[in-house]
Amino acid sequence: MAPDLANDDVVVVVRMYDEARSVGAVVTQLREHFPHVVCVDDGSTDGCDLIARAAGATVVRHHDNLGGGAALQTGLTWARGRAAMRHVITFDADGQHDVDDAVRLLAVARERGLDVVLGSRFLDTPPVNMPWARRCLLRAATSFTRMTTALDLTDTHNGLRVLSRSTVDGLELTLDGMAYASQLLNHVARRQLSYAEVPVTISYTEYSMARGQSNLNALNIVFDLAVERLRGAR
Template sequence: MHEENRSMIVLLPVYQPSHHLPTLMTELRRVAPRCRFVIVDDGSSPAAAEVLRQAENLGGTVLRHPRNQGKGVALKTGLRYAAQQHPGHDVVCADADGQHSVTDIVRVADRVAQTGHTVLGVRRFAENVPLRSKVGNTVTQVLFRAATGRGVQDTQTGLRAYPSALLEWLGTVPGERFEYEMNVLLEAARAGHRIEQVVITTTYLDDNASSHFSPLSDSARIYWPLLRYAAAALLTPARATR
């Protein structure tokens, strides 16, 4: 890991976190002793208290929402905290459920430091990926390219690195739940921000059973802004393809 990334901010939005959270923190701290953890607990039940206490004992800052407000709100809470308390530091957002390896988190962190651009850790949608994820990603890839003229291999990846210069801007992007991450990509395309992509290996535990993604309501939230953006693009023939 590059020296400049050893003081990176790792943002972990959680809801009903398991033992994977302190395990990930411990493994990351081994390779990056100076990294700082910001955990946003999005209204977990009292059953999560022990895991969150372990996270605090490992040096993590735990920010708490009194009720569940959605992943987008949790991410913005953490990004706002990082911008205010750790100005000038890049932020790596990761899932704390065991899907993202320390190696991949480090690779994404290194790329944002090298380029100064937003970096996505994009999954290989191979045989071990749940069918719903594979189909959903194929559809969103096609729609995203049609809407923006850009190719993004994995629009719903939870492993993303953001340069410090964009942290305040990220707080202005609309979205409260899973649609926030799609809105970030759409608004980045609109604003002309560069997006880098790093291929990662993702582990799906029990067919992604720990996910709090609702196939119906959250899919609707994701596709609505994408379809709206695509419709606006079709009504503007002069839009330049980037």
């Protein structure tokens, strides 16, 4: 099936690190709806760059593993180079996300003229097969973000989101680890960007859970955010 040319002004950014097992199917499904998919290979060694390219994606490679924030920023920079780009969709490479959800988030962004549309696991039916520890971690992260940004959110570390051109043009992620998600939301709050959450489903499998960040990494995220706030206060 040819990609939907109505979405020729959209770039889908997919971060990947050793995702040979899943990224081919992810790119194939995305390409049914979006002509422009860029996979940022963050120092992989399993050949996932070749798989993504064969499935129809453009691949940009980091020689070394720089982390989620750096990979996403590389993708955003690539997207900014397309003059026709009006929206960026961020999408995970591990198969957790549903492409139909990405299509729905984009429709909301277009119809309501929003700067940012965020996927939420907690607005509708509770996630299936989400481990208890992960649920507690995500709830704590959401509470922390609500407290520090005053954004009315239910899910703050969901990798499925839609960003407008103006949002992407003004965004520079400097936190290389997974704290980039909170840094992005801080950017939304500081610039008073328009935003909304839309319910999405997440497929939790043994593989995707193994690929996700560990619960202990939450401590690293808090540390990175604290450093960023201290820098901003100078």
